[in-house]
Amino acid sequence: xxxxxxxxxxxxxxxxxxxxxxxxxxxxxxxxxxxxxxxxxxxxxxxxxxxxxxxxxxxxxxxxxxxxxxxxxxxxxxxxxxxxxxxxxxxxxxxxxxxxxxxxxxxxxxxxxxxxxxxxxxxxxxxxxxxxxxxxxxxxxxxxxxxxxxxxxxxxxxxxxxxxxxxxxxxxxxxxxxxxxxxxxxxxxxxxxxxxxxxxxxxxxxxxxxxxxxxxxxxxxxxxxxxxxxxxxxxxxxxxxxxxxxxxxxxxxxxxxxxxxxxxxxxxxxxxxxxxxxxxxxxxxxxxxxxxxxxxxxxxxxxxxxxxxxxxxxxxxxxxxxxxxxxxxxxxxxxxxxxxxxxxxxxxxxxxxxxxxxxxxxxxxxxxxxxxxxxxxxxxxxxxxxxxxxxxxxxxxxxxxxxxxxxxxxxxxxxxxxxxxxxxxxxxxxxxxxxxxxxxxxxxxxxxxxxxxx
Numbered sequence: 195x196x197x198x199x200x201x202x203x204x205x206x207x208x209x210x211x212x213x214x215x216x217x218x219x220x221x222x223x224x225x226x227x228x229x230x231x232x233x234x235x236x237x238x239x240x241x242x243x244x245x246x247x248x249x250x251x252x253x254x255x256x257x258x259x260x261x262x263x264x265x266x267x268x269x270x271x272x273x274x275x276x277x278x279x280x281x282x283x284x285x286x287x288x289x290x291x292x293x294x295x296x297x298x299x300x301x302x303x304x305x306x307x308x309x310x311x312x313x314x315x316x317x318x319x320x321x322x323x324x325x326x327x328x329x330x331x332x333x334x335x336x337x338x339x340x341x342x343x344x345x346x347x348x349x350x351x352x353x354x355x356x357x358x359x360x361x362x363x364x365x366x367x368x369x370x371x372x373x374x375x376x377x378x379x380x381x382x383x384x385x386x387x388x389x390x391x392x393x394x395x396x397x398x399x400x401x402x403x404x405x406x407x408x409x410x411x412x413x414x415x416x417x418x419x420x421x422x423x424x425x426x427x428x429x430x431x432x433x434x435x436x437x438x439x440x441x442x443x444x445x446x447x448x449x450x451x452x453x454x455x456x457x458x459x460x461x462x463x464x465x466x467x468x469x470x471x472x473x474x475x476x477x478x479x480x481x482x483x484x485x486x487x488x489x490x491x492x493x494x495x496x497x498x499x500x501x502x503x504x505x506x507x508x509x510x511x512x513x514x515x516x517x518x519x520x521x522x523x524x525x526x527x528x529x530x531x532x533x534x535x536x537x538x539x540x541x542x543x544x545x546x547x548x549x550x551x552x553x554x555x556x557x558x559x560x561x562x563x564x565x566x567x568x569x570x571x572x573x574x575x576x577x578x579x580x581x582x583x584x585x586x587x588x589x590x591x592x593x594x595x596x597x598x599x600x601x602x603x604x605x606x607x608x609x610x611x612x613x614x615x616x617x618x619x620x621x622x623x624x625x626x627x628x629x630x631x632x633x634x635x636x637x638x639x640x641x642x643x644x645x646x647x648x
Contacts, residue, residue, distance in 0.1 A: 246620060265594050304583070327430040334429030349450035353395045356447045360388055363436045369555050376505045379493055381463060383543075384419065384440050386483045387411045390404070391444050402459045409452065412475040413564070414445035414550040420571050422523060422546075426578035430588075445568060453561050472555040473548075480547050484540065492536060523526060 201352075227454040230268070337359075344352050364385070391408045398404050419425075420441050428434040451457065499506060512527035512535060514520050517619060530538050557564040 253308050259411070296371060301412065317596075330432060331430040334435050338427075338429075341443070342378070345446055345450045349454040352447050352450040357392060357395060359439060359443070360392070363439060364388075367436055373505060374505075377511075378491055378495070378499065378504055378506045379510075381487055382507055383480070383483055383487075384416055387416045388440060388444055391447065395447075400458075403475065405451075405459060406471040407475050407479055408444075409448045409558060410472055410554040411479065412448050412550055413567075414476070414554045415480070415547045416441055417445040417568070417571055418546075418550040420575050424521070424578050425575055426582045427576045428579050428582050434579075434582075442568075442575065445571075449564060452558065452564070460524070470557055472558065473551055475549065476551055476554075480544075488536075488540065508536060511539075624646060 330346075341352070341355065344355055360366065368377065368380065371379055387408075391412060394404050394408045420438075423437075423441075425438050425441055426434055427438055498504070508527070511523050514524055514528065526542070527535055527539060553563075553567075557567060
């Protein structure tokens with residue numbers, strides 16, 4: 195132990211003698227001693243990369259330190275002393291530089307794309323939107339032709355086509371209406387009637403009673419709702435086309451099934467159970483839906499709808515839009531106070547359902563009457579679509595296009611995210627100067643091995 199202490203004192207005196215010999219000041223002496231004690235434990239920092247001065251190592255030779263009976267010679271700052279840690283730090287340095295270069299390249303390309311969207315976004319977004327509308331229009335017309343052809347040539351395939359289209363459009367509408375805060379529309383009667391038809395097609399196709407209930411509900415109140423709701427045949431609009439399909443396609447399924455040569459219930463008497471099958475049972479199914487709807491939407495979710503400004507059928511139909519003539523339904527619902535509006539809405543819906551169910555037995559009995567009724571409703575739907583294209587669409591499409599262009603550009607820009615990886619990071623083009631690529635020079639000349647006082 196005494197020999198070890200003596201060796202330390204000799205080492206310290208030799209370091210001081212070496213410093214005084216070279217004319218170092220007191221601050222340099224302290225720096226040399228600090229460097230001697232800390233150089234083995236220095237850690238890599240990003241600031242070291244910015245320093246470009248070359249380090250010339252200081253070699254401190256002192257001999258004759260008798261430790262444990264042996265003489266040792268120490269070399270301060272020699273490459274051999276730092277060879278292992280130097281290689282490790284140099285590898286880390288190269289990895290960081292490579293990552294920065296990749297990040298720089300990616301961000302440069304992203305900035306170029308963002309600038310292109312900003313400079314050419316209007317024309318690009320306009321082209322995309324117009325192409326989408328054209329494609330939707332063509333697809334809508336072809337779908338109408340397909341339904342008409344299938345109804346005449348292969349009526350037994352119409353239920354399968356309805357199932358496919360309804361499931362796809364219903365899933366799409368869930369996401370679209372959720373974003374617009376209109377997802378409580380999905381609890382309306384039209385979706386209930388469509389779901390009931392799917393149950394008949396795929397669960398209980400042998401039930402004549404269920405078929406008559408579906409026939410009455412889909413041919414009566416559901417198809418008749420096209421008139422008061424003013425559904426329009428607008429092929430380029432997915433929302434309007436879906437609404438038309440939900441209200442009209444089920445009645446076409448009932449028509450093709452009822453008047454098909456393979457109709458399974460054609461031997462039964464259409465007047466058998468005329469009061470119960472064609473009126474009472476459909477009314478009971480409607481009342482069942484209305485009770486659930488009123489309890490869940492009107493009571494359980496009442497505060498949620500109010501707090502989040504969700505849109506329901508009642509709020510939509512009773513809303514008076516500025517600058518537009520209110521509809522008959524809006525004037526009717528606004529004739530009473532808001533507290534009594536829900537009762538008026540339920541009562542009027544029930545009366546409407548009962549009235550539209552009354553002639554359903556005639557539709558079931560006579561194909562001619564049934565055909566005239568469906569063609570009449572389709573004509574009104576097409577007329578509404580013609581009014582939309584001529585009166586509204588021709589004058590408002592340009593303004594709507596600008597709004598949709600801005601919305602598309604915002605969506606694209608937000609999906610790209612910020613141009614820099616961190617808000618306080620240096621600008622990416624300057625990284626070439628601040629972070630040059632690592633060279634293959636010996637580690638002793640690397641800026642990482644510089645002393646902190648140089």
